[in-house]
Amino acid sequence: MITPRFSCSQTEIEVIVKMYCPSVRASDVEINIDETLFSVHVNPYFLRLSFPHPLKGDEDASASYDASSGYLTVTLTKETPGQEFKDLDLLAKLLAPRPTEQQQPVIEVLSSEDATADAENDIDEELAQRAQQLTLKQQEILRAAENDWQLPQEVPEPLPQLKTAPDYRYGFMDMHTGYLRHVAHTENEVNELGGDAETCPPSERRERRLKHEDEKWDEEYYMADYVEDEYIQELLHWQNPHTGVSDDDFQYSEEENATMLRLPRKEYLATPQQTHNLYLTLVTLLFSYAYDCRTTQHDPTPESAWTLSVLTPAFSALDPAPYSADPPPPNLSSFSTQELSATFAASYRRALAFPLYRSWKLAERCRADVAALLGRGKRVVARCLFEMKHVLDHHEVYYVYSKVWTDDFCVWTLAYASDETLRELAAAVKLLNMEKAMIGWDIDDLEGSAREAMEREPDSDDESESEIERMLPAPL
Structure with a gap:
């Protein structure tokens, strides 16, 4: 059909x-x-x-x-x-399956009679016979329950995950597997797990990602962009077109409507914890989108698919949020400063270690873009995901990340994301204070040394010019 x-x-x-x-x-x-x-x-x-x-x-x-x-x-x-x-106007939401309703079983009572005294006696005798068959420990527990004693209780240890295959699942809500089985034979330059992409456990994925980021960090490259930042200053002053359109003027294009019709039609039964983590992962996707959008002036280049993929930890290392070791807030609809800082720290590390322009100010400007996009609600967020999907779909290698991440995020954002939650997340992101020490690469010391060197340069130039003037002959 x-x-x-x-x-x-x-x-x-x-x-x-x-x-x-x-x-x-x-x-x-x-x-x-x-x-x-x-x-x-x-x-x-x-x-x-x-x-x-x-x-x-x-x-x-x-x-x-x-x-x-x-x-x-x-x-x-x-x-x-x-x-x-x-x-x-959210066609993907209209096309999504109707949420299933779990109904309680309905029992029809055909007839009822009051229990007679004989029946009650029979039940008491049966319970007494069963009690005699109990062990001494079980009888102690029953007596304690009758007297409301406070018995010691222990939380059972969680059972290890039952694995019947060597592969580990990945992607949106860990729904996918098999897409990276032959990744070693493709020109996937962003894959940081090598041929182990299908069998690498989540904890090892994170270790490999952090190790690779430390190896790719280049102090000289960062300092060069810090000192010679004319073009970066131009990028900082560029205005994202999606942050300036009013809600009254918003309307999806025919191409965007066609994209919604081609999206998968799934029902996502996410737990509150999974939903919370999806919002955090969405932040990392929007950061990658904001970086590519700002550095290309909203005109994607042949390198855009690589940039989007390498900047997203969930793509390059199959390592989605959360990144904070602290427990999530009791109210999973809110977001703590610690987990947001850890989420952006993961994106900042990649933005300072891999792409063409490596600047802390540029990363901060991209975070401001993320806050502005989230504040516009799920319609604008979905539009950004559509553009991200379009770039990935037209790449011969990185289209795989659209299949395991972006497609599902488009559907989930339109059908399940809350505008209220997105705006609360936007406010928290905007007020976030990212410190350079969170990245772990002594950026403060490097920038301080660069500033001292730049302050000394004019003095040395003046001395050189004075020496040259003394060496020149006197005018006639």
């Missing part, structure tokens, strides 16, 4: 779904409405949408087909007139 291009709009009492279905027979249109679930089938097209609020039944829906334009328009009636259906 083919998913047609479509758009949704609404009035006070209706929801209008407009689909492009050229060369079909209008008499073959089949419409089905099940509360919030709407589906339409006309061979070879099929569309199923999940709306946020219920609709009236099939008898209240109508459809019209314009053969000249190829558009099928279905008008649905809201069950509650005047109710606003939000996010009708």
Whole structure:
């Protein structure tokens, strides 16, 4: 079945779904409405949408087909007139499967009778017989329970992860495996795990990543960009176009709508801890996007796919957040300063060790971009992910990171991310105070030495010029 291009709009009492279905027979249109679930089938097209609020039944829906334009328009009636259906422009959210509802088992009582005294006596005798069969330790526990004694309790040790194969999963919510099985035979320059990408455990991935970053750190390279920073100053003053558009003017393009139609349609049953970690990993993706966007002036180059991949720890080393050793905050919808600092420290280390421009000020400016993008909500964040996906999809090697990370993040952001949480995260990122000591490379000392050297240079130049003037002959 083919998913047609479509758009949704609404009035006070209706929801209008407009689909492009050229060369079909209008008499073959089949419409089905099940509360919030709407589906339409006309061979070879099929569309199923999940709306946020219920609709009236099939008898209240109508459809019209314009053969000249190829558009099928279905008008649905809201069950509650005047109710606003939000996010009708988020096509990926409408296409996502309807969340499953876990219902409690329903028991129908056909008849009931009061227990007689004889029945109660029989039960007491049976319990007494069972108690005699208990061990002494079990009897002590029962007596303690009756007297409400405080028995010693121990938390059982967690069981080790059951592994039936040598491979470890990776990617979005550890849902993927097998994509990097032959990575040793490809020209994947950002892969830091080598041929062990499929079998390397998560703890070793982090160790290898940190070791590789320390090896790639180049003091002379960093100092050269620190002293000769004319072009970096130009990058710092560039304005990201996605941070200046108002919400009223926001609208997805036809290409972005087509991208949403091609996204996978999955239901993500994430725990609160997994959701918390996904927000942190999203920060690292946006940092990589902000760096490439700023250094290319929003005009991706053939190197952009490499830049996006090498700056993202979840791509290069399959090492997503969290990076902090401290426990997460009790309220998993909030983000502590420690875990945000550790998250950005991981991105800063890579931005100072791998790409063309290595500047602390540039990294700080990219963090400000991340805060601004998060503050715009999931629509703008999804647009950035679409652009990131487009760059990766068109690379012959790094497209794999789009499959295991970016595709799922696009769907999750549109269908499951909260604008309120994104804005709270934006405020925390904006107020974050990143210190150079967090990186671990003595950047403060290096910059201090460079400043002292630059302060001494004018004096030496003046002395040289005075010496040259004394050596010149006197004017006639």
